[in-house]
Amino acid sequence: MCAKVAWIWPPASYPKSFWLEEKNDSMQYTIEEIAKEHDVLLLAPVGGESQRIGWRHFYVSAEEALSALKDFDPDVINLNLFRHALNRKIATDFPESLITLYDHGGDLICPYSEHVDIFFTAQEYRRRLAAQRNRVPLEKVILNPHGADPKRFYPDDSVEKIYTGIMVGDFRERKRQHLIISNWREAEGKLLLHGRTHGPLVDSGYLTRCRRLIEKLNLSERITISGFGPYEALPEIINSAEIGIHAGGWGESGNRSITEMMMCGLPMIVPNDCQSHMEWIKDGGLEVNPNAIGAAVRQLKNDPSKYQELREAALGWAKLHTYDRMLNTFRKVIESGHA
DSSP states (O other): OOOEEEEESSSOOHHHHHHHOOOSHHHHHHHHHHHHHHHEEEEEOOOSOOEETEEEEEESSHOOOOHHHHOOSEEEEEEEEESOOHHHHHHOOOOEEEEEEEOOOSOOOOTTTGGEEHHHESSSSHHHHHHHHTTTTTGEEEEEEOOOTTTOOOTTTTTTOOOEEEEESOOGGGGHHHHHHHGGGGGOSEEEEEEOOSSOOOOSHHHHHHHHHHHHOOOOHHHHHHHHOOOOGHHHHHHHHHEEOOOOOOOOOHHHHHHHHHHTOOOOETTTTEEEEEEEHHTEEEEEOGGHHHHHHHHHHTHHHHHHHHHHHHHHHTSSBBBBHHHHHHHHHHHHHOO
């Protein structure tokens, strides 16, 4: 017998077009594959009018979401974001459902943790923190990081290597692109800072600061900022670089773009003040002082044997973190909750 599974995205999420496109990330892939096996309701917030398209219910108000969820009467509810009023109400109003909650970064303290049956998180150290801070047994916190699609992301030697380094990620203060910019005078070659892949690049002020820093350091000829690009183009963009970099700090959790870069065979350079990234790259990269990123790029560029060693390790590690790995973890939890 099929389980009835609801997936809830509280306000401030992907646009409607994201959910209507096919499998653009491992969470979306998981939901679509689960929908082939079980009765699924996706509740996602949108601007404008609400709309129901198959098992996708685009809602406008919290009241509408709660009403749709009540009519659906789910066996399993998966929530996202620890601190959100709608999620708290759902968790408390549906005591008969198996409630799961996915960690997307932050301080890991859930104010309604007593109503959550299963926590999902991306790193072992965050798994331990989630258990401690929410005073729940460790077995209630399951390791399930976002994966990458090996059919899209793989080393492509036909793509010209234009850039020495690349970082993929939103332009936000906590992503710390400014650290890479400040360090790039010590590096060789060109750097690509690729922004959002889910929608137009939005300037919250931080993007302007990064551009001004590039000008101040006279690096305009060596650093390129690119904004929105279709997700289908991302593998080629990543393969146009030799080394992956991610400078994100506090609040980062199993960054998907790191997995995608490693799956394309890029050795990674990450700052050693971000434990999540240090755990994530394993032997497929270098952990360096935040102010030594540029020097590490130069070192790796000039050491072909070390580069090849890290490249092979990156490829081996990334192969363990596919779309299907994430899907199978969710599948087991759903089936156990419906048993």
